[in-house]
Amino acid sequence: MCSRTTLQSRNQPVPVKWMLMLAALDRLTQPQQTALRHRFPRFDVVADMSWNLVETTVLQIATPEGRFVVKAGGAADHHIAREIRAHETWTGPWVATGRAARMVHSDRNAKLVVTEFLPGQLVQGDAAMSNLDTYAQAGQLLAAFHAQESVEDDGYERRANDKSLRWLAAPHRIEPDVAERLRAMIRSWPTPTTTMVPTHGDWHTRNWIIDDGIVRVIDFGRTDLRPAIEDFDRLAAREFIRIPGAEDAFLGGYGTDPREPNAWFRQRIRAAVGNAVWAFQVGDEAFEAEGHQMIAQLLGG
Incomplete structure (x- = not known):
C-alpha cells in the first residue's frame, strides 16, 4: 500500500486515484488505520461507499486476499458494536448459504469491522x-x-x-x-x-x-x-x-x-x-x- 509520506517524499504530483484513496483513509481515526494495516499490510481503497449521513465510513478495499468491506464508526457511533455482535452471534446461517458476508476482522475499541465483499447490485x-x-x-x-x-x-x-x-x-x-x-x-x-x-x-x-x-x-x-x-x-x-x-x-x-x-x-x-x-x-x-x-x-x- 502506498502511503501519504511515500508519495510526498517523491516530490511528485499525487495521482488522482491515490488522492481519493488518501482522502478516504483520512476519514478513519489513527487507531482504525493502525488496526486495518495490521490485518492487511497491503491494500488499496477501491471505493468509498459511505452514505455520509452519519459518522460511519464504509470503504471497499482490494488486498492480496481479495476484496473486503471496511466499516469504521465515529466517536458517538454504536452501530459497529451491533454489527460485530450480529456477525458473532446471528449471521452464521446466512453466511453458510452465501447469503451474507463473513466477518474477517473486528476491533470493538477502534470501532472497526471488516467483512468479505459480496458481489451483486x-x-x-x-x-x-x-x-x-x-x-x-x-x-x-x-x-x-x-x-x-x-x-x-x-x-x-x-x-x-x-x-x-x-x-x-x-x-x-x-x-x-x-x-x-x-x-x-x-x-x-x-x-x-x-x-x-x-x-x-x-x-x-x-x-x-x-x-x-x-x-x-x-x-x-x-x-x-x-x-x-x-x-x-x-x-x-x-x-x-x-x-x-x-x-x-x-x-x-x-x-x-x-x-x-x-x-x-x-x-x-x-x-x-x-x-x-x-x-x-x-x-x-x-x-x-x-x-x-x-x-x-x-x-x-
Missing part, C-alpha cells in the same frame, strides 16, 4: 425491486433469522415508549399539536411482555443485494433483539405500498404475519416519530418527509 433501484421473487426470498431469509432465538422481555414496551418520548423532546419539525397528541397517546399505552428475536433493524431493499437472482443481506449496524414486527417497518412504509404484490410475496416467504394489530400500531407510531426526528437531525429531508407522512396516515390526518 443493490436491490433498491434495480429491476429486481419489482420482482416478487425478491420479496419471497427476503421473507424466507428473515424467517430463518428470527427463528434463531426467542426471549421474553417485560420491559421492552416501556423502554420503547420512553425512547419515543425522548425523540419528541428533541428538536424536530412535527407540528406542536400533533407532537402533544402523540405524547398523550404514547403515555396511555400498555406495556405487555414482548417476545424478542434477532432483528436486522433496517430490513428493506437498500440492504439487500441481488446477484444472479439470489438475494443477499448487508448492513448489520442496527441488528439487535427486538419484536419481529420491527423488521416489517421499512417495507410497510415503502415497498409494500409501491410494489403491487410485494407484501403478499414477502408474507408467503416468511410463512406467517406476526403483526398483531395493537402492537403493530404502536410500532408504526414509534417508527414514524423516530424517522421524522432522526432524519431532521441528520438533514435527510426525504426520510423526514416519509416520517411526517407516516404520522399523518396513522393519526388519520
Whole structure:
C-alpha cells in the first residue's frame, strides 16, 4: 500500500486515484488505520461507499486476499458494536448459504469491522425491486433469522415508549399539536411482555443485494433483539405500498404475519416519530418527509 509520506517524499504530483484513496483513509481515526494495516499490510481503497449521513465510513478495499468491506464508526457511533455482535452471534446461517458476508476482522475499541465483499447490485433501484421473487426470498431469509432465538422481555414496551418520548423532546419539525397528541397517546399505552428475536433493524431493499437472482443481506449496524414486527417497518412504509404484490410475496416467504394489530400500531407510531426526528437531525429531508407522512396516515390526518 502506498502511503501519504511515500508519495510526498517523491516530490511528485499525487495521482488522482491515490488522492481519493488518501482522502478516504483520512476519514478513519489513527487507531482504525493502525488496526486495518495490521490485518492487511497491503491494500488499496477501491471505493468509498459511505452514505455520509452519519459518522460511519464504509470503504471497499482490494488486498492480496481479495476484496473486503471496511466499516469504521465515529466517536458517538454504536452501530459497529451491533454489527460485530450480529456477525458473532446471528449471521452464521446466512453466511453458510452465501447469503451474507463473513466477518474477517473486528476491533470493538477502534470501532472497526471488516467483512468479505459480496458481489451483486443493490436491490433498491434495480429491476429486481419489482420482482416478487425478491420479496419471497427476503421473507424466507428473515424467517430463518428470527427463528434463531426467542426471549421474553417485560420491559421492552416501556423502554420503547420512553425512547419515543425522548425523540419528541428533541428538536424536530412535527407540528406542536400533533407532537402533544402523540405524547398523550404514547403515555396511555400498555406495556405487555414482548417476545424478542434477532432483528436486522433496517430490513428493506437498500440492504439487500441481488446477484444472479439470489438475494443477499448487508448492513448489520442496527441488528439487535427486538419484536419481529420491527423488521416489517421499512417495507410497510415503502415497498409494500409501491410494489403491487410485494407484501403478499414477502408474507408467503416468511410463512406467517406476526403483526398483531395493537402492537403493530404502536410500532408504526414509534417508527414514524423516530424517522421524522432522526432524519431532521441528520438533514435527510426525504426520510423526514416519509416520517411526517407516516404520522399523518396513522393519526388519520
